[in-house]
Amino acid sequence: MNDDAPVRVRSLVKRFGRFTALDGLDLEVAAGQVHGFLGPNGAGKSTTIRVLLGLYRPDGGTVRVLGRDPAHEASAINREISYVPGDVALWPNLTGGQALDTLAGLRGRRDRAREEELVERFELDPTKKVRTYSKGNRQKVALVAALAAPTRLLVLDEPTSGLDPLMERVFTEEIARASAQGRTVLLSSHILAEVQHLCSAVTIIKQGRVVEHGDLETLRRLARTQIEIRADDQTLNRAAAELEDRGIPADRADDQLSVQVESALVPRAMEVVAACRVTDVRCGPASLEDLFLRHYEDAR
C-alpha cells in the first residue's frame, strides 16, 4: 500500500447491531487524485465517509486519513478536510452568509476572497435565511465552504444531487481547478457519467464490499453506450438479426430495440442502424444501474 496516500482503508468492518454495513472494505485514494466512489443507494458510501471523518467508530480494519487514525485524531484530520454531506443540515435561523462565517470560524482558517468568488460563481444569495433555502442552495453553502477552505482533501458525498445542470457545470470546473492545485478529491456518487467525466480513478462498492476498482482505463472499460431504436416490426427484426451476426446481443421490447456496447463497438452497431434506415435513434451513456444489472448482480 502507498504510505503517502491521503486515504488508506484496509478491511474495514462496520456493524450496526446485527446489520453489517461495511464488510471488509478496501479503499485507497492517491494524492492529487480525483477518486470516484460509486455504488447504489445503501451500498455503504456514506458510512465509509463517516468512518473517514471519525464520526463512526470502525469495528474492524485499519483506517488512515492524511496519515492519521480518525478514531483518535478526527479533529486534527478534519481541519485539513473539506466535507460536503449528502443531506446538508445548517442552522435554520442563520443566513447563508452567517453559516459560511460559522463554518470558517469553527475551522479557524479561511480564504475570504476565494469564498466570495465562489459565492458569485454558484450564484448563492448569502443574505437569505438558511430556513428558506432549497436543498440545492444548502448544498451550495456547503460546497462554497468546502472549496474555499484551505484544505488538502475534499470529501464530497453526492454533492450534486440538488444542483441544476448549470451549477453542475460550475461544480465540475471547480473540482478540476481543485485537482489542478494538487488537492485530493473523494467524490461519492451513484451517477456513473459524472464520475467518468471528473475522476481519474474509481472504486465501486455494493453491500459494503468493493466490486471493482481501478484507474481511468477501468472506467473506460466499464463504460457502455446505450443505443435505442424505434421502428416497425420488420425493421427491428432485421436489425436484431444483423446485430447478432456482428456479436452484439440486443434486447427487444414491443416497438423498440436496445443494445449496450462498449465504445469500440459503437461504430459497428451504428452501421447496422444506418443500413436499416432507422430514423428514431437514441444514443447515450449507460447508467450505473445498467452496469450493476449487467455486471454485479451476483457480486455477493
Next chain:
Amino acid sequence: MSTTVNPTPTVHDAAPRRPVTRPGRTGPLRGLGPSVRLLLRRLRVQVLAWTLPLWLLVAATPPAYEDVYPSLQERELLVQSMRDTAGTRLLYGVLPLPGRIGQLVQWETGTYLLICAALMAILLTCRSMRADEDDGLVEVQRGSGVGHLVPFIAPVLVVWGAVALFAGGAGLVLTVLTGSVTELTVPGAWALAGAIAVTGWAFAALAALACQLCRQTGPARGLALAALGCSFALRVLADESETGRLRWFTPLAWRDLVRPYSDDRVWPLAVCAGACVLLTVVAARLFARREYLGGYLPDRSSSRRRWRLSGYPDLQARLALRAMAAWSVTVAAASALFGAMASSITELFAPDSATSSYVEKMASGSPVEQFMELLTIMTVLLVAVAGAQRVNALAADERAGLVEFEASVGGSRARMFVAQAGVAVVESVVLLALSGAVLAAMTGTQFTDDHAVGRAFVFTVSQLPGVLATIGIALALVGLAPRLSALVWAVVGWSVFAQFFGGLVELPDWAQDLSVLGHHLDVVGDPDWGPLAVQATIGIAGALIGLLAYRRRDLAR
C-alpha cells in the same frame, strides 16, 4: 356453480386489499382518519409519559390527606391559614371552605394537574402542528392528497383527545377513591376532570393560535408558554380582586368557576368549552389563510449581520443568547412575583400551629425559612429546566445532522461536549444569581426580619449543586444514549414530587432527599454541606461519564 379447483387458493382467494382512503372522496378533510391514526402512533408514548405519573399522584394524595387530617375539626386551623397564606394562595389559589378532602385535592393537586395539562397541550400541539410543518412532514402529507385543513384538524383532535384522556383518567381515579375516602364525591371527581379538560383544551387552542402567528416552532412554543405564564399571573390577580370576574379571562382560574367538590357547577364548563372551540375556529381560519411555512408576526429571529466567529463555544453562546434572554425574563418575573408576596409572612406560620405542622410536611424551620424554601424550589426548578434543555440541545443538534457538520470542519468531540456543558453551567449560574437577586430585592421592599433578604438570596444560589447534578445527569444521558436524553425530565419530575408531596404521602426521608431541588445552605447556624457535596459529585461524575462515552460512540444522525 360448478366446483372448479383453484390451483393457488391461498393467494387468489384472499380479498383484494382495501385502499386506505375511499377513492373519489375529496374536500378539506380528506385523509383525516389516517392522519389522526399516524399522529396517535407517534405521540402515544409521550402522552402516556405525561398522564401515568399524574394519575398516580391523583391516586396517592386523597388517602394521604385523610391519614394526616382525618376529621374536619383537625383541619380547621390549617384550612384557615392556608386561605390566608400568601405563598400558598399564590401557588394554588384560594382554598374553598370548609376544606373537605376533595376541596384540598382540587386546590393543591388540582393546580399541578391544570398546569401539567396546559404544558402537555402546548408542547404536543406545537410539536404536531408547527414542528411537522418546519420539518417538511406537512408537505409530504399534503403532497399525498390530504385535505388542506387536515394538518390543522388532526393535531387539534389528537391533543384534545390526549387532554380528555388525561382528565378522564383523573376523574376515574377520583371516582374509584370515593369507595375508600368518604369525603370524596363522584360529581366532584367529574367536575374536576371537566375543569382539567377545558383548561387543557384552552391551551391547545392558544398554542394552535401561536402556531399560526409565529413563523417557527421555537417562537410559537415560547409565545404559548408566555400565555401560560400570563394566565398564571392573571389567576393570582383574579384571586386578589373583589369580584373574581377576571377568572373568566384566564383558563387557570376556570377551575374556581366550576368549584369542584364545592358546587360542582356544570354551566361554566359548557361556557369554557365553547370558548375553546371558538379560539380553535379562529386559529383554523388563520391557518386556512396562511401561506405554507408563513406566519402573521414579522420574522425577528436574528439579525442578518455577518459574523466573526472565534470557535465552537462562541457559536454555542451566540445560539443560546435568545433562549437565555427569554429564560432571564421568565425567572426574573417569577422571582419578583414571589418576592412581592413576602409581606404577609409574619401573620402566618405561627409556631406550633396547624399551619406550621402542615408546611413542615414540605419545608422545615422558621416561617421565613419555610416561605423561602417553598418559593425557591419553584424558581430553581425553572433554572434546572433551562439547564437540562441546554444540554439536550446537543442531542437535538445531533439528530438534525448539525453535530456531524460541526465535527467535519475540525470540531473535536471533547471540545463540543465541554462547550455545551459550559454554556449550560454559565447560563444556570447567571439565572440563579438573577433569581436570587430579584427575589431578595423584592423581599427587601416588603420585609427584612429574620434574615429574610439574605435567605432569599442564599437559598436560591446555594441550590447550584442541585442544578449542576441535573446538568450532569443530562450530560451523562446525552453521552451514553442520546435517544434517552428525555429521561432527565423524569429526574426533575421526581424532584418536584418529592419536594411538594413527599411529606404528604410520607415517603421515607432518603426518598424525599433524593432530589435535585430543595437542598440549600442557610445564613444562620452550621452550614450542612453534605447534600450539596453529593449533588456536586453527581454533577461532575455525570459530566465525566458523558464526556468519555461521547468520545467513544458513533455520532449518529
